Amino acid sequence: xxxxxxxxxRSANPMVGDARNQLLAHKDDxxxxxxxxxxxxxxxxxxxxxxxxxxxxxxxxxxxxQDDMG
Numbered sequence: 001x002x003x004x005x006x007x008x009x010r011s012a013n014p015m016v017g018d019a020r021n022q023l024l025a026h027k028d029d030x031x032x033x034x035x036x037x038x039x040x041x042x043x044x045x046x047x048x049x050x051x052x053x054x055x056x057x058x059x060x061x062x063x064x065x066q067d068d069m070g
Contacts, residue, residue, distance in 0.1 A: 035069050 035042075046062050048055035 032069070039070055 044062065044065065048059060
């Protein structure tokens with residue numbers, strides 16, 4: 001065992017499924033909260049054409065982001 005486990009990188013980046021899922025969920029919550037609080041400061045602009053295949057694929061992703069973040 002380490003004398004100082006807080007210096008072990010495994011505690012900051014857990015490999016065990018449950019701990020890793022909890023860490024990722026926490027990081028996701030922090031990001032979402034930040035984006036919602038700063039919504040008036042940022043804008044996401046997407047220029048597209050109906051004939052653009054990449055745009056058609058990307059549009060539902062951008063729409064979901066807008067629905068989730070407001």
